[in-house]
Amino acid sequence: MMRTYLRLLATFFRVSLLGELAYRANFWLQMVESLIELGTALALVSVVFTYTQSLNGWHASELLILIGTYFLIGGAINMVIMPGMSRLIEQVRLGTLDYLLTKPEEAQLLVSIQRLDIWKLLDLLLGLALLVAATIWHGSWPDPLQVLAFALTLLAGTAIVYSFVLFLATLSFWYVRVENILVIFESMYEAGRWPVDIYPGWLRATLTFIVPVAFAVTVPAEALTARLTWLALLGTLTLAALSLLVARLFWRFAIRSYSGASA
Amino acid sequence: MRQLLAIYRQQLKTALAEQLQYRAALIIWLIEVALGPAVSVSVWSTVARNEGGEVNGYSSASFAAYFIATMLVNYATQTWVFWEFSRRVREGEFSPLLLRPIHPIHADLAENLAYKILMLPVIALVTLVLFLAFHASIALSLDNLLAFFPALVLAFALRFILEWTLALLAFWLTQVNVINQLYVVVVLFLSGQLVPLTFLPAPVQTASAWLPFQWMVAFPAELLVHPLSLSTLFTGLLVQLAWLLVGFALLAFTWQRGIRRYTAVGG
Numbered sequence: 001m002m003r004t005y006l007r008l009l010a011t012f013f014r015v016s017l018l019g020e021l022a023y024r025a026n027f028w029l030q031m032v033e034s035l036i037e038l039g040t041a042l043a044l045v046s047v048v049f050t051y052t053q054s055l056n057g058w059h060a061s062e063l064l065i066l067i068g069t070y071f072l073i074g075g076a077i078n079m080v081i082m083p084g085m086s087r088l089i090e091q092v093r094l095g096t097l098d099y100l101l102t103k104p105e106e107a108q109l110l111v112s113i114q115r116l117d118i119w120k121l122l123d124l125l126l127g128l129a130l131l132v133a134a135t136i137w138h139g140s141w142p143d144p145l146q147v148l149a150f151a152l153t154l155l156a157g158t159a160i161v162y163s164f165v166l167f168l169a170t171l172s173f174w175y176v177r178v179e180n181i182l183v184i185f186e187s188m189y190e191a192g193r194w195p196v197d198i199y200p201g202w203l204r205a206t207l208t209f210i211v212p213v214a215f216a217v218t219v220p221a222e223a224l225t226a227r228l229t230w231l232a233l234l235g236t237l238t239l240a241a242l243s244l245l246v247a248r249l250f251w252r253f254a255i256r257s258y259s260g261a262s263a
Numbered sequence: 264m265r266q267l268l269a270i271y272r273q274q275l276k277t278a279l280a281e282q283l284q285y286r287a288a289l290i291i292w293l294i295e296v297a298l299g300p301a302v303s304v305s306v307w308s309t310v311a312r313n314e315g316g317e318v319n320g321y322s323s324a325s326f327a328a329y330f331i332a333t334m335l336v337n338y339a340t341q342t343w344v345f346w347e348f349s350r351r352v353r354e355g356e357f358s359p360l361l362l363r364p365i366h367p368i369h370a371d372l373a374e375n376l377a378y379k380i381l382m383l384p385v386i387a388l389v390t391l392v393l394f395l396a397f398h399a400s401i402a403l404s405l406d407n408l409l410a411f412f413p414a415l416v417l418a419f420a421l422r423f424i425l426e427w428t429l430a431l432l433a434f435w436l437t438q439v440n441v442i443n444q445l446y447v448v449v450v451l452f453l454s455g456q457l458v459p460l461t462f463l464p465a466p467v468q469t470a471s472a473w474l475p476f477q478w479m480v481a482f483p484a485e486l487l488v489h490p491l492s493l494s495t496l497f498t499g500l501l502v503q504l505a506w507l508l509v510g511f512a513l514l515a516f517t518w519q520r521g522i523r524r525y526t527a528v529g530g
Contacts, residue, residue, distance in 0.1 A: 025438075032441050040448050047458055051318050052310045180287050187295045191302050198309040200396065203301060 008105065009113055016116040030119035038126055041067050041193055056198050064134035066221035070193050071127030073157060073216045079120035080113060081162050085169040087115045089179050092172045108251050142224055149223035149233055156240035157216035163247035164212055173254040185211055192217040270365060274373030282381050289385055297389045300330040304397050319462060325488065327399035331390060332484035333456050338386050339415055340422040340479055344371050348430035349439045357525060368427055404490040410500065414483040417503040422479040424510035434521035455481030475506045
């Protein structure tokens with residue numbers, strides 16, 4: 001089953017790539033855009049660290065690891081999750097979801113990977129490059145256990161964000177104007193460029209439990225810089241499994257009550 | 264003059280009616296506008312705490328005041344027409360605007376003001392919440408307060424004129440988005456919105472002194488949060504005025520040439 005899913009993902013990726021290759025100038029535009037964003041983040045960090053040695057215990061190299069994670073996860077979210085979900089909302093509104101539902105594959109999967117914004121791959125790669133560079137600068141290589149924890153929390157964080165966004169998008173079966181909520185998520189994600197422990201309690205709680213930015217960025221970065229406790233790791237993984245389950249059940253419930261109107 | 268005022272009143276009314284249709288956008292805007300200063304204050308308060316309560320003369324409370332003030336001034340002076348101009352030119356939307364017996368800049372100005380009037384309650388709410396949440400402290404003096412309003416008006420005029428001129432680049436270039444993005448980043452840093460200007464490296468500060476950006480946000484904002492000497496205050500207003508004249512000259516120059524290049528099909 002997993003293999004079918006991966007094959008489908010590869011196919012969708014290829015089709016999107018072929019479509020995008022017709023507009024190669026977009027590659028360079030995205031490149032400039034990503035570099036501007038990365039440059040801004042790095043410039044701000046360098047200003048902050050001329051005035052302090054460590055930000056709440058995070059050294060400059062560790063903060064760069066966090067920013068690398070931010071770009072990595074952000075790239076993944078903007079490449080796969082966001083385009084598919086905003087299309088889903090549009091399909092529900094226009095009634096064209098009917099076509100998708102008649103296909104023989106699992107609808108939730110199709111909805112999730114139906115549209116890929118290929119060039120966002122650049123953010124992902126830039127984030128990865130920054131991660132490697134920052135780790136080298138950091139000096140001590142993370143031990144295999146930390147890398148494993150990083151990989152696990154990265155997956156868990158992505159799963160939590162995915163479930164959260166899917167949940168929001170599923171609301172469109174009842175409320176038509178939810179695309180605005182996705183925009184709110186996107187702007188809240190920017191707060192993830194800093195470790196959530198620098199925020200005052202109310203904001204930290206919002207970024208952890210209402211908009212799960214903390215799980216997507218801070219927790220994996222904590223794992224790679226040996227800050228994460230076993231308990232937090234376990235909690236994150238449990239939460240990821242739970243949120244996938246809830247999003248899945250909600251989606252099933254929504255699909256059952258869906259009736260196309262105008263396809 | 265009276266005729267122009269009447270035109271503005273009508274434009275304001277139309278723009279208000281138009282904007283009122285998109286009330287959901289207000290909430291999005293509220294979160295976006297509040298999040299920037301909240302993040303900046305959190306970061307720099309942490310720095311101040313780590314460094315024993317104060318850094319470069321700023322405490323947590325004065326960081327909070329500074330970033331709330333830049334948010335307010337940025338709200339008042341912000342324009343967004345350079346994001347729309349390229350579409351106007353490409354799709355010929357500019358043609359009907361040109362046919363009107365009045366310069367198209369007036370319509371944009373009226374729309375900008377209408378939007379700001381509409382946002383006023385939102386921004387007031389955000390200010391109050393941030394002020395309380397981050398325990399901001401301000402030291403107002405009467406001189407500063409008196410100078411604040413002319414400084415704000417000049418800052419708005421300067422930013423509006425310069426950014427409208429920037430928008431005119433769309434007459435020559437088809438891909439203006441990258442330029443706009445670069446411009447926005449430069450403004451973020453050099454207008455003092457990301458950090459107070461005194462925190463930037465010395466060469467950047469020198470560059471900033473020769474550029475107009477700090478007069479668009481940082482100067483009025485600083486008037487609100489700490490007392491400036493009378494001479495700094497007057498020099499500031501004069502420099503703003505000088506830049507405004509430069510801006511007008513640039514606008515006239517660019518507009519004359521741009522409008523000759525403009526051709527449209529349909530629209």
